[in-house]
Amino acid sequence: MSDLTKSPDPVEPLLKVDGLVKHFPIKKGVLQRTVGAVQAVDGISFDVRPGETLGVVGESGCGKSTMGRLITRLLEPTGGRVEFEGKDITHLSVGQMRPLRKDVQMIFQDPYSSLNPRHTIGTIVGAPFRLQRVTPEGGVKKSVQELLSLVGLNPEHYNRYPHEFSGGQRQRIGIARALALKPRLVVADEPVSALDVSIQAQVVNLLDDLQDELGLTYVIIAHDLSVIRHVSDRIAVMYLGKIVELSDRQPLYETPMHPYTKALLSAVPVPDPKRRAARTSRILLRGDVPSPISPPSGCRFHTRCWKATTVCKTTEPPLLELAPAHRVACHHPENAQDQQPTDTERLAGAPTQDEVVRTSE
Amino acid sequence: MSELESQVGRPSVPGPRTQKDVFLSVRDLRIHFDTDDGLVRSVDGISFDLRRGRTLGIVGESGSGKSVTSLGIMGLHRSQRARITGEVWLDNDELIGSSEDFVRRQRGRRMAMIFQDPLSALHPYYTVGAQITEAYRVHHPVAKKVAKARAVDMLDRVGIPEPAKRYSSYPHEFSGGMRQRAMIAMALVNNPELLIADEPTTALDVTVQAQILDLIRDLQKEFGSAVIVITHDLGVVAEIADDLLVMYAGRCVERGTAEQVFAAPQHPYTWGLLGSMPRIDREQTERLIPVRGTPPSLINVPDGCPFHPRCPYADVPEDNVTRTVRPELREVGTGHFTACHLPQEERTRIWTEEVEPKL
Numbered sequence A: 001m002s003d004l005t006k007s008p009d010p011v012e013p014l015l016k017v018d019g020l021v022k023h024f025p026i027k028k029g030v031l032q033r034t035v036g037a038v039q040a041v042d043g044i045s046f047d048v049r050p051g052e053t054l055g056v057v058g059e060s061g062c063g064k065s066t067m068g069r070l071i072t073r074l075l076e077p078t079g080g081r082v083e084f085e086g087k088d089i090t091h092l093s094v095g096q097m098r099p100l101r102k103d104v105q106m107i108f109q110d111p112y113s114s115l116n117p118r119h120t121i122g123t124i125v126g127a128p129f130r131l132q133r134v135t136p137e138g139g140v141k142k143s144v145q146e147l148l149s150l151v152g153l154n155p156e157h158y159n160r161y162p163h164e165f166s167g168g169q170r171q172r173i174g175i176a177r178a179l180a181l182k183p184r185l186v187v188a189d190e191p192v193s194a195l196d197v198s199i200q201a202q203v204v205n206l207l208d209d210l211q212d213e214l215g216l217t218y219v220i221i222a223h224d225l226s227v228i229r230h231v232s233d234r235i236a237v238m239y240l241g242k243i244v245e246l247s248d249r250q251p252l253y254e255t256p257m258h259p260y261t262k263a264l265l266s267a268v269p270v271p272d273p274k275r276r277a278a279r280t281s282r283i284l285l286r287g288d289v290p291s292p293i294s295p296p297s298g299c300r301f302h303t304r305c306w307k308a309t310t311v312c313k314t315t316e317p318p319l320l321e322l323a324p325a326h327r328v329a330c331h332h333p334e335n336a337q338d339q340q341p342t343d344t345e346r347l348a349g350a351p352t353q354d355e356v357v358r359t360s361e
Numbered sequence B: 001m002s003e004l005e006s007q008v009g010r011p012s013v014p015g016p017r018t019q020k021d022v023f024l025s026v027r028d029l030r031i032h033f034d035t036d037d038g039l040v041r042s043v044d045g046i047s048f049d050l051r052r053g054r055t056l057g058i059v060g061e062s063g064s065g066k067s068v069t070s071l072g073i074m075g076l077h078r079s080q081r082a083r084i085t086g087e088v089w090l091d092n093d094e095l096i097g098s099s100e101d102f103v104r105r106q107r108g109r110r111m112a113m114i115f116q117d118p119l120s121a122l123h124p125y126y127t128v129g130a131q132i133t134e135a136y137r138v139h140h141p142v143a144k145k146v147a148k149a150r151a152v153d154m155l156d157r158v159g160i161p162e163p164a165k166r167y168s169s170y171p172h173e174f175s176g177g178m179r180q181r182a183m184i185a186m187a188l189v190n191n192p193e194l195l196i197a198d199e200p201t202t203a204l205d206v207t208v209q210a211q212i213l214d215l216i217r218d219l220q221k222e223f224g225s226a227v228i229v230i231t232h233d234l235g236v237v238a239e240i241a242d243d244l245l246v247m248y249a250g251r252c253v254e255r256g257t258a259e260q261v262f263a264a265p266q267h268p269y270t271w272g273l274l275g276s277m278p279r280i281d282r283e284q285t286e287r288l289i290p291v292r293g294t295p296p297s298l299i300n301v302p303d304g305c306p307f308h309p310r311c312p313y314a315d316v317p318e319d320n321v322t323r324t325v326r327p328e329l330r331e332v333g334t335g336h337f338t339a340c341h342l343p344q345e346e347r348t349r350i351w352t353e354e355v356e357p358k359l
């Protein structure tokens, strides 16, 4: 197809992920035979556009961190494809990745364990320069001190050790290290969830300012839906290794299409006691997320979904764009046209509406 | 008007309990620890009353003294280095001055506790059912069969599927949410009149959190217990608490009904907590309004108001009083207390003109 007939894509994505899979083999016995696999990430596709923030939410164990470590190539994918600026990086070796390392950085969840306690702040933040064998203008020390003030730390703390800093300050150190080489893409895995609320807000604002100043692109992973709404332009909702909904921020919160998204949103506690009385119903998902070793057939949410019908158990729903910039993988979405209107027979054993929707007294 | 004046500005002095339906009364509780680095003032003069059937939420950031307070009420600070003063009245019994043996007999029967980490409360080598059965038999001299039936019933009540089968499971065979339920079953097996839940949902996903909060609410309704829920999440307290106590640096800085504290918060730290949280129920704001700086060390608590190094209004009260005089908890509305030197008019003006519009 010629470029003229192709509908013009306004921006080329910075990162393009297609059918990404990661299965962790489960080994048993003296021979370490493979007896199964944890299907941590199981065929996900999405783009990240330059300058935007893509938020990723989902319950614990749904594969968010694994996804983050795959796209930064800290893990080797089992299948699928990852492209950074049009270049296939899916199976690059550590050596081949090195030139790209400066463009793609990761911030980790735990500000306590992600910094080496025996190294000074100067050494930690300056490490990327040494690894990449680059000498920044004005020297490493000067650059590190600039980075420290950029993230709101005192440049004179250059010779201090991580234990001398609070959790929020340590997270700033991790951010300074990630920014050392002026990356294009920063993947932040739960960057604020270990922090106290007041400190969490400081770090959220810092990430925001740095994006404006340095033109960064973010993938931010979090389980807190209020934080995700605040920081993201677009949001991916994950369930058991799959993306079940991918949408611009506003439609996701105002007109969620996937029943799982709806349930997640309805479970968020709201800091307003008046709403407690006003709230008419809350969707109360029962039980736990099924095991990713043998996930349910068809739609993986069918064991907990109150809308499940026969087709949900047999056929996996594709991720389709059912409204502009709003994709969902569901046969019977909310706020959109039913994709399987003829399949009306309720799935035997699925929870009923009454069981999942709890009406407050 | 004169009636109002007589309430406003009256210091709340700890004294004998006045209301007769109060079940738990904490009076000027102080818990300090001797450490090599100095004296840690973890709890420094906390007072509150709690009636049966009511839920008190205690909020505050990490290290503000929430857990130490609850362990203090339960009589669980056994360390020689803990210095505890004040009074804890459980109905008509004062616990701080009572023998260890007496307090132990109250624990598990009249008062029980749910911890943040259920694995710390459940023994890894015994089945979940056996532990609940044992918790019952400690306080009830019944046959094992009777106690076991009670345990299965409790597992059922907290929503464990197939309770008779799961009775024989070990804690590690349960998911995080199920362990939390099992611990709640154990805490409630003796129908305690006081239940303290310390960060009961912090490690859990929102979906499981909603289930557990619902469960606590239902069980409270059923048993009419007095409940304390400790958390750093204002959303959680708004869901569940009738009354609210905001802690900062080992002290109570604000106390009132949940409606009062959320609708007209009085303390600059409470404003800071509200400004720090992104809210899903409001229009998207451009920026969060964090509290600057970090919480103080409880070894070197700042003089005067402990919040002054972080408070944007520290210079508003006259004569530098904020940095020299510790503000006492004063009643600023019926049953609504705050510890802050701001003159009431100024406080109301700042809240309505400067803070509230930005939230």
Ligand SMILES: Nc1ncnc2c1ncn2[C@@H]1O[C@H](COP(=O)(O)OP(=O)(O)OP(=O)(O)O)[C@@H](O)[C@H]1O
Pocket (backbone or CB within 6 Å): B033, B035, B040, B041, B042, B060, B061, B062, B063, B064, B065, B066, B067, B068, B069, B079, B232, B298
């Ligand atoms: N046994 C102890 N010896 C010395 N200091 C202690 C002891 N227990 C607690 N502390 C200190 O008391 C203060 C309050 O601790 P506490 O555990 O109550 O905080 P918290 O509000 O529950 O915090 P978090 O939310 O992190 O659990 C902290 O500074 C803590 O280090």
Ligand SMILES: Nc1ncnc2c1ncn2[C@@H]1O[C@H](COP(=O)(O)OP(=O)(O)O)[C@@H](O)[C@H]1O
Pocket (backbone or CB within 6 Å): A024, A038, A039, A040, A058, A059, A060, A061, A062, A063, A064, A065, A066, A067, A292
């Ligand atoms: N190295 C590993 N070996 C085996 N299983 C793993 C490994 N890393 C992650 N998993 C499993 O993959 C699933 C997804 O994990 P993760 O991506 O860490 O979840 P999340 O970050 O969403 O909590 C989980 O079931 C987890 O136990």
Ligand code: SF4
Pocket (backbone or CB within 6 Å): A258, A259, A260, A299, A300, A301, A302, A303, A305, A306, A307, A308, A309, A312, A317, A329, A330, A331, A332, A333
């Ligand atoms: S596909 Fe079926 S089971 Fe899955 S979310 Fe949609 S309605 Fe529910």
Ligand code: SF4
Pocket (backbone or CB within 6 Å): B267, B268, B269, B305, B306, B307, B308, B309, B311, B312, B313, B314, B316, B317, B322, B327, B339, B340, B341, B342
């Ligand atoms: S007493 Fe002063 S420093 Fe403390 S909260 Fe009130 S205004 Fe702020």
Ligand SMILES: [Mg+2]
Pocket (backbone or CB within 6 Å): A064, A065
């Ligand atoms: Mg994770």
Ligand SMILES: [Mg+2]
Pocket (backbone or CB within 6 Å): B066, B067, B198, B199
């Ligand atoms: Mg605690």
